Amino acid sequence: MSKYKIILFDLDGTLSDPKEGITKSVQYAMENLGVEVPEIHELECFIGPPLQVSFAEHYDFDELKTQRAIDFYRERFKEKGMFENKLYPNIPSLLKTLKENGFTLVVATSKPTVFAEQILKYFTIDQFFDLIAGSNLDGTRTSKAEIIQYILDVYHEYEAGNFIMIGDRKHDMIGAHHTGIDSIGVTYGYGSFEEISQSKPTYMVSNVDEIKDVLVGCRVKL
The missing domain is CATH 1.10.150.240 (Putative phosphatase; domain 2)
Structure with a gap:
């Protein structure tokens, strides 16, 4: 498990x-x-x-x-x-599978929380997430490290090893490193393969289905 x-x-x-x-x-x-x-x-x-x-x-x-x-x-x-936005293919089925496997799902975004909440509701995937953590409209809590640390503080009863950050830019990997948690770098988004690989994620994936392989399959670390 x-x-x-x-x-x-x-x-x-x-x-x-x-x-x-x-x-x-x-x-x-x-x-x-x-x-x-x-x-x-x-x-x-x-x-x-x-x-x-x-x-x-x-x-x-x-x-x-x-x-x-x-x-x-x-x-x-x-x-x-x-x-003016669209979900990547297979995201709803991934989220459903993860919830069925007992994971707690959280959004960690530099976008203001209020906007993130509206976008998730627009896509009707908000029900999969237990917490939506973003930045504040006054410009505070914008770095990914601050946002991840906020989430770790909310779930303080868990160890750092129980968390993993999934993202497409170096800021996601850097935030994970700074807070001591693992990460999955995705290359289907807007960070290049070079950007992701140089930021040293725990895992790298090229599509949504590979995220499921890491979390509920038997994919090994890089």
């Missing part, structure tokens, strides 16, 4: 493909700031990391401009962007 009890899922790029909604909302923010609007494919880097990090890193925005960009982004995202 698996030693894992609590399964942490990243949302964007792991449970669902949010490319259209996120990139169009970033474009909207840039338009409102009078900044040249990049092509959608150039904005995939915004999928996964906290917006505070992405706007500062990729456009060298200072703190004030970053917050203005986030405000414009959320203006469009709340209205339509969060629903």
Whole structure:
């Protein structure tokens, strides 16, 4: 039987493909700031990391401009962007199988909790999750390490070895390393094979079905 009890899922790029909604909302923010609007494919880097990090890193925005960009982004995202989104194939059946096998499922996302809750409800997969842990709208608890630590504190009766983080970007693996838990790096999302492998996940998978193999099968660690 698996030693894992609590399964942490990243949302964007792991449970669902949010490319259209996120990139169009970033474009909207840039338009409102009078900044040249990049092509959608150039904005995939915004999928996964906290917006505070992405706007500062990729456009060298200072703190004030970053917050203005986030405000414009959320203006469009709340209205339509969060629903310009689609589940990856076999996600509902994976979640159902994991619940039937006794796992506790948690969402661990840098997206604000309030948005994550609405997206999961939109896809009608919210019933599979015991906890949805994201960032706060005031810009706090945005790093994946902080979010994972919050979840560990909620389930304090379990050992670190009972948790595993599943995600598609290096931030998910780094957060897992910092909090002392195992991880599964998925390569079907928005992190490249190189990004995932260099961040040293416990396991690597290329599709949703392989996640099930790790958790209820007999897949060995890397």
